[in-house]
Amino acid sequence: MASLWTLQTVLLFLVLSAAAAEVLPERSGLALIRHKRDWIWNSLYVEEEKPAPTPYKIGQLKSTLRVEVKRFSIDGEGANSIFTVDNKGDLFVTRSLDREEKSVYHLSAKMYDGNNQVVEDSGGFEVIVNDINDNLPVFPKGFNGSVLERAAVGTKVVVVKATDADDTNTANGELRYSLLRGGDGKFQIDDISGMVTCSRADLDRESVAQYLLVVRAQDMRGKPSGSTATATVTVTVTDINDNIASFSSNTMEVSVPEDHKLSEVMTTLRLEDRDQRQNKVPRIFITGEYSRMFHVQVDSEKNGNLMLRQVIW
Known part of the structure; x- marks a missing residue:
């Protein structure tokens, strides 16, 4: 009975060991054990356009493994040129980055012990370039629209759109539209969609056949600190049979x-x-x-x- 109990204990130990580790192919007569990866990091962040006269630290590569680490290495996009790592695992940026050129860098890292053996295999991580408001809104050359005279309030005239190279998921790239001048109060613009519509129903081609509107796009969701661009919108009033011969x-x-x-x-x-x-x-x-x-x-x-x-x- 004691022998059977001992045998069951040994088998259970072997099963648990097999679940926790994977035996790698033999190298130089040694069987290496690959441990479950224990890297500790979230995504690392860099502010775009930040000057880097000297490399500056953006984070540290860490692991939960209780071993004496002597060296780190990194591979991937910008490794050992844009990004460097020291023997403590501190990660540095060596130059200013532009999010509009590249917003995410994908890298991997390894840890080595004092015998230059890998103790933590390749683990992937990202360096994300945080956006700043360094781009202006941009309009195409101009816009043209037309609307029937006597059109009802709310009638669509034209949609104006600008682009902004900044991150549209942040205020830096979120645009708001406004009507600066022109139109004699007969038109309005939706601040988010950029749709120009009639605000009055008294358009008369025989009095004014064409209007020139100036619209503005402003980033930072239209806050005064936002960058702006303007465009001209030509609105032609088309004729209907509304006069007596x-x-x-x-x-x-x-x-x-x-x-x-x-x-x-x-x-x-x-x-x-x-x-x-x-x-x-x-x-x-x-x-x-x-x-x-x-x-x-x-x-x-x-x-x-x-x-x-x-x-x-």
């Missing part, structure tokens, strides 16, 4: 021979209409007893041609 003269005398043909124009009745030609839709009638003798046809210029309906004898 009238004759250019209240009276007119026309003389025609008695043998005037039915298909020939007797005279043209000139019309005045402030709308554009495509929106002029005049309808001209002759009333009274002469309606059986005369009629009016609208020509391509939207004027009225007086015609005979029946022959004069």
Whole structure:
């Protein structure tokens, strides 16, 4: 019974040992044991554009292993050039970094004992470059929009957008829009989306056919400390049929021979209409007893041609 108990104890020990360690291939007659990685770190951070006349420390590589560490090494992006490590595990940055050029560096590290043997295998970590507000908002060259005259309040005119190379997940890259001038109070802009809409319903093409607006984009969520950019927005008011046609003269005398043909124009009745030609839709009638003798046809210029309906004898 004692022997059986001893055998069970040995087997349990072997199972637990196998779960905690992995036997590596034999090297020079020695079987190495790879321990569970015990690196202690979170992501390391660097402020972009921070001057580095001399290398400065950003963190330390540590492990929970209770061994005397004599040396560290690092590999990966910027290892041993942008980033260096000393024998204490202190990690240094050697130059100023630009987040817009590269925002995250991926590296790995190893620890060595006094016999130059690896005691903590390669463990990956990141160096994240923290953003600063070092970029201005940028607009394209300009924007053009159009809207029908008499359009209702809230009618969309155009969307303006600027870009900012700073981190859009921080206030440095979050833009707010505002309308600086132009438009006579007839337009408004959404501060987040940049959508320009009508704020009044009295746009009149015959009075003002085009507006020039100046819009501003400001980072830092629009705070006074934010950087700004401006752009011009050209808004064209398009025509609708909102004007009444009238004759250019209240009276007119026309003389025609008695043998005037039915298909020939007797005279043209000139019309005045402030709308554009495509929106002029005049309808001209002759009333009274002469309606059986005369009629009016609208020509391509939207004027009225007086015609005979029946022959004069």
